[in-house]
Amino acid sequence: MTKPATHAPLLDVRNLAKSFAGLNAVDGMSIALARGELTGLIGPNGAGKTTLFNLIAGSLKPDAGSIRLGGTDLTAIGPERRLRAGLGRTFQIPRPFGEMTVLENVLTAVQNQTGERMFANLYAFSRIAAEERRSVEKARAILDFLSLSRLENEPARVLSGGQRKLLELARVMITDPQVILLDEPAAGVNPALLDLIIDRIAEINRRGMTILLIEHNMEMIQRLCARVVVMAQGKLLAEGAPADIARDAGVVGAYLGDAA
Amino acid sequence: MSPEFLAYGAFFLTMALTYAIICLGLNVQWGQTGLFNVGIAAFVAIGAYASAILTTPDAAGRIGGFGLPIAVGWVGGAALSALLAFLVGWLTIRLRADYLAITTFGVSVSVQLVALNLVGLTGGPFGITFIPRPFGDLAGNALAFGLANLALVAAVVLVTYLILERLVRSPWGRVLRAIREDEIAAQALGKSPKWLRIQAFTLGGAIMGLAGAIQAHFIGFIAPENYLPMITFQVWAMLIVGGSGNNRGAILGAILVWALWALSGQLIEATFPAGSQARAASLRLVLIGVALCAILLVRPQGILREVRTLSRHALGRKQPEVSS
Ligand SMILES: Nc1ncnc2c1ncn2[C@@H]1O[C@H](COP(=O)(O)OP(=O)(O)O)[C@@H](O)[C@H]1O
Ligand SMILES: [Mg+2]
Numbered sequence: 001m002t003k004p005a006t007h008a009p010l011l012d013v014r015n016l017a018k019s020f021a022g023l024n025a026v027d028g029m030s031i032a033l034a035r036g037e038l039t040g041l042i043g044p045n046g047a048g049k050t051t052l053f054n055l056i057a058g059s060l061k062p063d064a065g066s067i068r069l070g071g072t073d074l075t076a077i078g079p080e081r082r083l084r085a086g087l088g089r090t091f092q093i094p095r096p097f098g099e100m101t102v103l104e105n106v107l108t109a110v111q112n113q114t115g116e117r118m119f120a121n122l123y124a125f126s127r128i129a130a131e132e133r134r135s136v137e138k139a140r141a142i143l144d145f146l147s148l149s150r151l152e153n154e155p156a157r158v159l160s161g162g163q164r165k166l167l168e169l170a171r172v173m174i175t176d177p178q179v180i181l182l183d184e185p186a187a188g189v190n191p192a193l194l195d196l197i198i199d200r201i202a203e204i205n206r207r208g209m210t211i212l213l214i215e216h217n218m219e220m221i222q223r224l225c226a227r228v229v230v231m232a233q234g235k236l237l238a239e240g241a242p243a244d245i246a247r248d249a250g251v252v253g254a255y256l257g258d259a260a
Numbered sequence: 261m262s263p264e265f266l267a268y269g270a271f272f273l274t275m276a277l278t279y280a281i282i283c284l285g286l287n288v289q290w291g292q293t294g295l296f297n298v299g300i301a302a303f304v305a306i307g308a309y310a311s312a313i314l315t316t317p318d319a320a321g322r323i324g325g326f327g328l329p330i331a332v333g334w335v336g337g338a339a340l341s342a343l344l345a346f347l348v349g350w351l352t353i354r355l356r357a358d359y360l361a362i363t364t365f366g367v368s369v370s371v372q373l374v375a376l377n378l379v380g381l382t383g384g385p386f387g388i389t390f391i392p393r394p395f396g397d398l399a400g401n402a403l404a405f406g407l408a409n410l411a412l413v414a415a416v417v418l419v420t421y422l423i424l425e426r427l428v429r430s431p432w433g434r435v436l437r438a439i440r441e442d443e444i445a446a447q448a449l450g451k452s453p454k455w456l457r458i459q460a461f462t463l464g465g466a467i468m469g470l471a472g473a474i475q476a477h478f479i480g481f482i483a484p485e486n487y488l489p490m491i492t493f494q495v496w497a498m499l500i501v502g503g504s505g506n507n508r509g510a511i512l513g514a515i516l517v518w519a520l521w522a523l524s525g526q527l528i529e530a531t532f533p534a535g536s537q538a539r540a541a542s543l544r545l546v547l548i549g550v551a552l553c554a555i556l557l558v559r560p561q562g563i564l565r566e567v568r569t570l571s572r573h574a575l576g577r578k579q580p581e582v583s584s
Binding site: 057059078079080081083084088089091095096097098099100101104107108109110111113114115116117118121122128132155171172175 | 423426427430431432434435437438441442444445446447448449450451452459463568570571572
């Protein structure tokens with residue numbers, strides 16, 4: 001449930017803008033997430049939702065605007081440092097490391113690994129081994145949670161579309177983020193996995209995770225989100241409870257392709 | 261077998277193994293990280309000259325000549341080459357990939373020119389002589405000297421190989437593989453591709469510098485003409501023949517290509533009249549080129565192809581055999 005706005009928002013995105021060769025893909029978008037909130041982000045194809053995620057996560061540099069997480073300004077830093085600051089994201093088109101196993105995909109995402117320092121591997125044997133054991137344990141718990149355990153030793157390239165979406169989620173979960181940006185985690189997923197994905201997103205949120213969720217499936221939005229933000233042509237079109245939004249004439253118009 | 265033949269065999273193998281070290285360095289850069297270094301000669305030369313300057317006795321008309329122990333020279337050569345690699349990496353890896361290729365090529369030409377012209381430091385075209393040789397007091401006995409040096413260089417190859425294998429299977433190697441597969445995904449998981457690439461490039465440079473130093477001490481003298489772009493070509497051929505991405509392949513490829521190189525040299529010496537030998541020498545290049553093409557046609561990934569590596573601790577639990 002949305003908490004009253006007595007505290008500063010955890011994620012505070014203001015007036016972001018990005019244009020591609022004259023096309024204003026994101027055009028002055030602001031969005032604020034309170035801690036623990038699960039907010040939906042909807043809008044027609046090409047509305048600029050994924051571009052907004054890329055701006056927030058740092059894969060794209062904004063033309064204008066700012067991104068703050070827990071009071072820290074992230075606008076000027078690269079995507080890897082934003083993740084380290086607690087801002088995790090998944091990709092609309094999953095990007096597994098195909099030649100690595102599912103387990104290794106998740107292990108790669110662990111933060112602050114001693115063994116990632118090149119020289120440490122030549123002396124800190126026991127410390128690295130102990131860290132790896134803990135990471136493997138944690139990774140397996142997450143894979144279990146997402147029903148991927150059975151596949152842990154498979155190269156990630158053999159995963160189905162839905163399993164890839166789950167792997168994206170597993171990788172971002174093990175980074176212990178404060179906020180997760182989920183880009184269409186259920187698009188193209190078969191119905192059997194869909195329920196699982198919805199259920200797991202709800203559970204992650206229940207454990208306290210702040211989530212911004214791009215999704216086209218209104219039923220899923222209604223099941224998961226207390227608040228929805230609607231984007232069209234790079235701008236904020238509407239904002240409110242899912243039931244109200246579904247009735248909003250402007251939103252319906254945007255989906256039909258004639259938003260003003 | 262006669263002692264002369266054995267001594268020659270030891271000499272041949274030792275040379276081949278110094279190339280194997282260079283090749284291991286290139287495998288870190290290209291095989292594991294995808295960094296295109298076309299200036300290998302520069303890193304080998306820097307290692308050789310640095311070590312030579314540190315270890316040779318004082319010589320008239322040349323700066324340096326510090327007379328330090330050979331081991332200090334090796335370390336110094338590796339360190340200086342690492343520094344060069346770090347600078348080149350730091351300046352170019354943030355740019356597009358092709359900048360690295362152009363820059364490394366430029367650096368190798370410059371280093372060669374510096375070696376040729378900075379007479380006061382490098383001895384100019386005559387190079388540096390009287391570089392101390394390991395086991396130099398055995399030099400009277402060619403076989404003992406050859407075998408002792410072979411053992412030493414083989415030990416360096418083994419240690420380098422073991423360290424690199426350990427790194428490949430470490431979390432560091434895992435991130436490197438992730439970056440090679442999908443840089444954007446790796447970044448979104450908090451990994452910093454530029455920094456890891458610079459590390460890998462620097463490590464490769466250090467190994468090449470070490471190899472250069474070892475070569476210099478093994479032969480006992482160096483000159484700018486040893487560090488022409490030819491070396492770069494040879495080492496690339498070695499890695500491609502042996503199997504890029506595979507450390508054992510790098511070692512095997514170095515030995516095979518060096519054998520081809522050495523044998524063809526002898527063949528040319530034996531078959532062509534003295535007058536045309538210089539021109540016939542270019543046949544060796546053609547020969548290596550042909551061998552390269554043949555390998556690429558028959559085994560595009562090299563003799564030993566890259567194996568899918570698991571990090572050491574991610575050897576998963578046993579799966580039930582029957583499932584689904
Ligand atoms: N890298 C890019 N270069 C050029 N145009 C882009 C790029 N990324 C997105 N766009 C354009 O920006 C608009 C918004 O795209 P996107 O953010 O993917 O929308 P959504 O995720 O809401 O479907 C689209 O018109 C798209 O074609
Ligand atoms: Mg999108």
